[in-house]
Amino acid sequence: MHKITLIPGDGIGPEITDAVKSIIAASGVDVLWDVQEVGQKALQIYGNPLPDVAIESIKANKIALKGPVTTQIGKGFKSINVTLRQTFDLYANIRPVKSLPGVKTPFSDVDMVIFRENTEDLYAGIENVINEDRVEAIKVITRKASRRIAEKAFEYARQNNRKKVTAVHKANIMKKSDGLFLEETRRTADKYSDIAYDELIVDNTCMKLVQQPEKFDVIVTENLYGDIISDLCAGLVGGLGVVPGMNVGEDYMIFEAVHGSAPDIAGKNIANPLALLMSSVEMLKVIGETRAANSIQTAIYKLLEDGKHLTPDLGGSATTSEMTQELCRLVAN
Secondary structure (H helix, E strand, O other): OEEEEEEOOOOOHHHHHHHHHHHHHHOOOOEEEEEOOOOHHHHHHHOOOOOHHHHHHHHHHOEEEEOOOOOOOOOOOOOHHHHHHHHOOOOEEEEEEEOOOOOOOOOOOOEEEEEEEOOOEHHHOOEEEEEOOEEEEOOEOOHHHHHHHHHHHHHHHHHOOOOEEEEEEOOOOOOOHHHHHHHHHHHHHHOOOOOEEEEEEHHHHHHHHHHOHHHOOEEEEOHHHHHHHHHHHHHHOOOHHHOEEEEEOOOOEEEEEOOOOOHHHOOOOOOOOHHHHHHHHHHHHHOOOHHHHHHHHHHHHHHHHHOOOOOHHHOOOOOHHHHHHHHHHHHHO
């Protein structure tokens, strides 16, 4: 039996986490879910959106599966996602982006993995009010963080038979901070002579991604650029509802749906659980349940190809429950 922290989250989070639990159970994997509230519900219960009990659960279990959590814009509590990444030193945000059968987009052969440094950059949250007309945000780039995200990307490329790593930066303008990132990435590239390496300025990268995404293999970049690029790339294959996300550190891992909590459709039984389910597939691989992971992945492809049990965001009319039932059937068979 595997004991895993489960964070339902806000909005549609409880609906899609329930769906994923059912599908994993149908695959035959025995999981003891340690359910912890984080976000708006935790704030109501504990007076804290990220209570100590949730932190301790992740520390004990090492692995968590997390639904979306609402972060208010410009006010409210600090981003739970950022806080979790910093608390557990989850330095690598890894986002596989791949074209899917049955999902119509202008592109059919996208297959890339984005490695985003996850703990610093402008997301360090260091902001200073100079006066009523001026606020400054400090961008933090360190040698250690740059080196380890580069090493993670190159090691992944080698282990998964990937051919090229592209470092994305803005060192033409931020010569010292992005320059440091490139310096460490180049040093790492020198250790992996079997992997091709190139560099692209971030704005040029965005243009090339929407022109020829098939040219990209593994991307490694800083926190802010990675946040933007990973969402852009999700759009190439059908949106945030069909891409997995994982946050990885030396000791802990949190697998999550990367889309928002969608409070406007919460409770309507029309939420798409595929992003969280795809994240759980990556989680199952990590805990050694490869057969179940492959079974669920195959079921997802069959569901998308068939096109008969899709939620409205995917062009269908199925409910969350109907999609879940069909996936359970496919997995069980």
